[in-house]
Amino acid sequence: xxxxxxxxxxxxxxxxxxxxxxxxxxxxxxxxxxxxxxxxxxxxxxxxxxxxxxxxxxxxxxxxxxxxxxxxxxxxxxxxxxxxxxxxxxxxxxxxxxxxxxxxxxxxxxxxxxxxxxxxxxxxxxxxxxxxxxxxxxxxxxxxxxxxxxxxxxxxxxxxxxxxxxxxxxxxxxxxxxxxxxxxxxxxxxxxxxxxxxxxxxxxxxxxxxxxxxxxxxxxxxxxxxxxxxxxxxxxxxxxxxxxxxxxxxxxxxxxxxxxxxxxxxxxxxxxxxxxxxxxxxxxxxxxxxxxxxxxxxxxxxxxxxxxxxxxxxxxxxxxxxxxxxxxxxxxxxxxxxxx
Amino acid sequence: xxxxxxxxxxxxxxxxxxxxxxxxxxxxxxxxxxxxxxxxxxxxxxxxxxxxxxxxxxxxxxxxxxxxxxxxxxxxxxxxxxxxxxxxxxxxxxxxxxxxxxxxxxxxxxxxxxxxxxxxxxxxxxxxxxxxxxxxxxxxxxxxxxxxxxxxxxxxxxxxxxxxxxxxxxxxxxxxxxxxxxxxxxxxxxxxxxxxxxxxxxxxxxxxxxxxxxxxxxxxxxxxxxxxxxxxxxxxxxxxxxxxxxxxxxxxxxxxxxxxxxxxxxxxxxxxxxxxxxxxxxxxxxxxxxxxxxxxxxxxxxxxxxxxxxxxxxxxxxxxxxxxxxxxxxxxxxxxxxxx
DNA sequence: TTGAAAGCGGTACCAA
DNA sequence: TTGGTACCGCTTTCAA
Numbered sequence: 103x104x105x106x107x108x109x110x111x112x113x114x115x116x117x118x119x120x121x122x123x124x125x126x127x128x129x130x131x132x133x134x135x136x137x138x139x140x141x142x143x144x145x146x147x148x149x150x151x152x153x154x155x156x157x158x159x160x161x162x163x164x165x166x167x168x169x170x171x172x173x174x175x176x177x178x179x180x181x182x183x184x185x186x187x188x189x190x191x192x193x194x195x196x197x198x199x200x201x202x203x204x205x206x207x208x209x210x211x212x213x214x215x216x217x218x219x220x221x222x223x224x225x226x227x228x229x230x231x232x233x234x235x236x237x238x239x240x241x242x243x244x245x246x247x248x249x250x251x252x253x254x255x256x257x258x259x260x261x262x263x264x265x266x267x268x269x270x271x272x273x274x275x276x277x278x279x280x281x282x283x284x285x286x287x288x289x290x291x292x293x294x295x296x297x298x299x300x301x302x303x304x305x306x307x308x309x310x311x312x313x314x315x316x317x318x319x320x321x322x323x324x325x326x327x328x329x330x331x332x333x334x335x336x337x338x339x340x341x342x343x344x345x346x347x348x349x350x351x352x353x354x355x356x357x358x359x360x361x362x363x364x365x366x367x368x369x370x371x372x373x374x375x376x377x378x379x380x381x382x383x384x385x386x387x388x389x390x391x392x393x394x395x396x397x398x399x400x401x402x403x404x405x406x407x408x409x410x411x412x413x414x415x416x417x418x419x420x421x422x423x424x425x426x427x428x429x430x431x432x433x434x435x436x437x438x439x440x441x442x
Numbered sequence: 443x444x445x446x447x448x449x450x451x452x453x454x455x456x457x458x459x460x461x462x463x464x465x466x467x468x469x470x471x472x473x474x475x476x477x478x479x480x481x482x483x484x485x486x487x488x489x490x491x492x493x494x495x496x497x498x499x500x501x502x503x504x505x506x507x508x509x510x511x512x513x514x515x516x517x518x519x520x521x522x523x524x525x526x527x528x529x530x531x532x533x534x535x536x537x538x539x540x541x542x543x544x545x546x547x548x549x550x551x552x553x554x555x556x557x558x559x560x561x562x563x564x565x566x567x568x569x570x571x572x573x574x575x576x577x578x579x580x581x582x583x584x585x586x587x588x589x590x591x592x593x594x595x596x597x598x599x600x601x602x603x604x605x606x607x608x609x610x611x612x613x614x615x616x617x618x619x620x621x622x623x624x625x626x627x628x629x630x631x632x633x634x635x636x637x638x639x640x641x642x643x644x645x646x647x648x649x650x651x652x653x654x655x656x657x658x659x660x661x662x663x664x665x666x667x668x669x670x671x672x673x674x675x676x677x678x679x680x681x682x683x684x685x686x687x688x689x690x691x692x693x694x695x696x697x698x699x700x701x702x703x704x705x706x707x708x709x710x711x712x713x714x715x716x717x718x719x720x721x722x723x724x725x726x727x728x729x730x731x732x733x734x735x736x737x738x739x740x741x742x743x744x745x746x747x748x749x750x751x752x753x754x755x756x757x758x759x760x761x762x763x764x765x766x767x768x769x770x771x772x773x774x775x776x777x778x779x780x781x782x
Numbered sequence: 783t784t785g786a787a788a789g790c791g792g793t794a795c796c797a798a
Numbered sequence: 799t800t801g802g803t804a805c806c807g808c809t810t811t812c813a814a
Contacts, residue, residue: 108791119801124793135799157562158502159791162806167498169541169562176527180726183523187516187544194543199562201509201541203534204527222497222509222539363730385727386520390703392732448807459785464809475783499807502790785814790807798801 107151116147127153161223170413171219172202173212174230175254181356181383181402182230185252188406189228196414198225207327209234220247226413230254233296248416252409257297262416263426264408268298268382271398271431272305275352275380278396278433280313282440284350284378288321288341290334290362291354302354302382320346330361338365341377348377350439356383359395374440384434394436401429447491456487467493501563510753511559512542513552514570515594521696521723521742522570525592528746529568536754538565547667549574556582566753570594573636588756592749595766597637602756603766604748608638608722611738611771612645615692615720618736618773620653622780624690624718628661628681630674630702631694642694642722660686670701678705681717688717690779696723699735714780724774734776741769 109120109127116123123144125134131141147153161167170193174182190200201219205212212235219227226248231239233254242249243261250262279287289306292299303322310317323337341348353359359381363373371377373393381388381397388395408427415421435441449460449467456463463484465474471481487493501507510533514522530540541559545552552575559567566588571579573594582589583601590602619627629646632639643662650657663677681688693699699721703713711717713733721728721737728735748767755761775781 109793110791120792121794121802122800128793137799140800154557154561156502156791158498158507159806160793162496162498162502162808163791163793165806177517177530178520178524178527180518180520180523183520183526184518186523186542187518190517190543194558199541199543199558201539202526203530203539217494218534218539221494360727360730367730387700387725387727387731390700390707390731391727449809450807460808461786461810462784468809477783480784496807499790500809502792502806503808503810505790783814786812788811789809793805795804796802798799 106156107153108156112144112147112151112153116143118144123148127155166225167223168198169222169224170198170200171216171222171224171227172200172229173205173215173219173227174202175205175207175232177202177204180385181253181400184402185230185406185409188403189410192407192410196410205232207232207234213238216242226250226417228252228409228413231256248413250409250412250416252405253298255297260424262412262424264405264412265298265428266400266405266431267428268301269305269308271382271400271433272302272352272354273309274431274433275382275396275398276306276309277313278380278435278439278441279350279352279378280309280315282378284440285315286318286321286346286348287315287350287352288323288346288348289352289354290323290325290337290341290358292327292358293324299354306352318346321348325358330358334358334361334365338362338369338371342366342369342371350374350378350380353379353381356381356385356388356397359383359388359397360385363391363395374438378440379438380433381438389436391438393438396436396439396441397434399432399434401431404429446496447493448496449493452484452487452491452493456483458484463488467495506565507563508538509562509564510538510540511556511562511564511567512540512569513545513555513559513567514542515545515547515572517542517544520725521593521740524742525570525746525749528743529750532747532750536750545572547572547574553578560587566590566757568592568749568753571596588753590749590752590756592745593638595637600764602752602764604745604752605638605768606740606745606771607768608641609645609648611722611740611773612642612692612694613649614771614773615722615736615738615779616646616649617653618720618775618779618781619690619692619718620649620655622718624780625655626658626661626686626688627655627690627692628663628686628688629692629694630663630665630677630681630698632667632698633664639694646692658686661688665698670698674698674701674705678702678709678711682706682709682711690714690718690720693719693721696721696725696728696737699723699728699737700725703731703735714778718780719778720773721778729776731778733778736776736779736781737774739772739774741771744769 109123112123113120126141126144193200203215205215209232212232216238230253252264255263325333381395384397412425449463452463453460466481466484533540543555545555549572552572556578570593592604595603665673721735724737752765
């Protein structure tokens with residue numbers, strides 16, 4: 103790479119001190135009463151030689167990097183990818199670049215990544231945590247490091263957080279099935295561990311109870327995230343056959359829905375005639391599936407925006423406390439739930 | 443944020459010079475013949491106080507940041523998201539963090555982002571370019587800055603590049619339709635501009651010609667990327683009705699497929715009975731759609747890996763010239779093409 | 783075997 | 799209005 107011009111270089115060529123040049127190039131020339139003509143000279147020279155400040159040096163000197171770190175379980179999951187897109191866009195508008203990493207569901211990986219980003223001197227973090235990493239989150243908080251949790255959070259640690267209304271979302275799904283006459287409604291979800299999953303389970307049980315519907319043995323299936331493809335088969339099979347004989351299923355995540363539907367098709371179960379289904383969270387082709395999938399849509403853009411908003415406020419030290427948001431979801435009704 | 447310990451701090455507390463401490467903490471203590479006991483003292487102290495080097499300072503001093511920049515049109519597109527995932531993973535294994543940005547299809551945005559990353563002193567770049575930004579690419583090349591183009595490339599500029607075999611991929615798709623007896627085969631694609639799109643068009647025309655099939659008026663539809671949802675309607679309508687009366691359609695991208703299929707369903711065209719379809723590139727739920735979509739799969743993981751491999755080689759200056767790869771695609775046959 | 787100092791490329795403060 | 803200098807935190811070279 104061609105050697106870049108530095109302040110030093112300009113200083114020598116022009117016989118002007120680095121300090122003045124720095125001021126002018128940062129637009130503080132007038133404010134600091136640098137004469138018009140030196141300003142001009144500097145700016146002309148800088149443009150001609152295409153001077154660009156070294157952000158590493160700048161960061162070191164100013165004690166900030168203008169970078170924010172984004173850690174998610176998996177950037178290739180459309181949910182996080184869409185959030186990432188939004189976060190990056192908004193961050194850039196405010197002069198920040200974002201460095202990202204996927205941590206899987208591993209506490210250790212997540213911990214390493216956080217440390218790696220701190221070493222890089224990111225000014226703030228946005229994290230969709232594995233929720234097994236209480237230590238780091240507490241440490242960040244204790245050190246007053248600016249960060250906001252998204253999607254996944256630690257209910258017992260008071261931190262900034264932006265997520266969605268899981269209970270409300272699932273409730274709407276269950277209600278919809280009930281409205282359409284289903285009473286034996288099942289819930290396919292993940293093994294406990296994530297707060298969001300816990301809340302979705304609550305949404306299911308509360309709504310069933312509210313309508314006086316009993317949750318029988320076999321109505322709830324908790325699968326292992328690492329082993330969904332295998333476990334789904336048995337889960338669906340037992341649900342649809344007697345004595346469970348489910349009439350409707352709510353899936354707790356989009357990928358559970360996809361896996362479940364694959365199995366239902368394999369078993370030649372007719373959706374929604376035999377079993378109606380609704381998905382919490384969506385995939386881009388859900389409207390093209392036969393039948394089109396009713397799903398609870400999460401406000402992804404809003405989530406990303408809000409996270410950045412909060413982080414920026416923290417970076418500007420405009421806050422004393424923490425903020426928590428549970429964004430409203432929306433139920434998009436399509437044929438899979440038995441509507442129409 | 444709690445004040446972090448610096449080399450300075452350790453130096454004062456221990457009465458050992460920063461230099462030696464730096465050596466030891468970088469594992470070069472033995473090599474540089476630092477006595478066992480000072481090494482121990484340093485390491486113990488560092489661990490106890492949780493010393494972590496400031497990577498900004500380190501980068502400034504060493505003239506490298508251990509960061510690589512990734513620029514794609516849209517990180518929320520599953521294709522790029524999956525590549526990003528892979529790139530980040532592999533980069534991290536080699537000690538690099540990655541900062542990413544979405545440039546849309548805008549030359550100016552892309553140009554800004556490249557500059558922003560260069561200012562940040564990234565050690566290398568991986569770019570899926572808008573292909574309207576010849577200037578920057580040439581400049582990077584002229585300056586011997588390490589970078590590799592992915593997916594999109596400039597055929598007239600000799601640079602590192604990893605893409606897929608577009609011609610072969612589309613050919614396989616067209617051949618498949620021909621094998622299944624379709625002769626009036628159409629091609630729905632984007633307006634020219636991207637090399638990959640050009641190649642896919644070539645794949646289509648060449649294969650049709652090879653089999654002596656004429657490409658009649660209306661067989662090829664070129665849509666505007668910004669306006670697909672609107673234009674697709676007319677495109678599909680005219681294709682399926684006389685005189686065009688298409689029997690099969692190859693879509694040049696996954697989102698064109700999704701849009702096209704939506705329209706076909708709306709028109710109640712039966713796929714594959716009335717019209718068989720094949721998609722170049724895939725979406726995660728393509729197997730769940732009715733009918734399941736035959737598609738040309740791109741080797742996303744391999745693409746990401748290869749890009750990082752090449753970049754790393756360049757970062758280590760192990761290369762004089764440039765490398766180009768066209769990775770093989772795979773045709774996954776499902777019902778939408780009329781098979782079975 | 784260890785220390786001292788220069789340098790990386792900026793910013794900011796104090797004098798002049 | 800401008801210059802000089804210290805400093806950010808690390809690496810590296812040269813002496814001791």
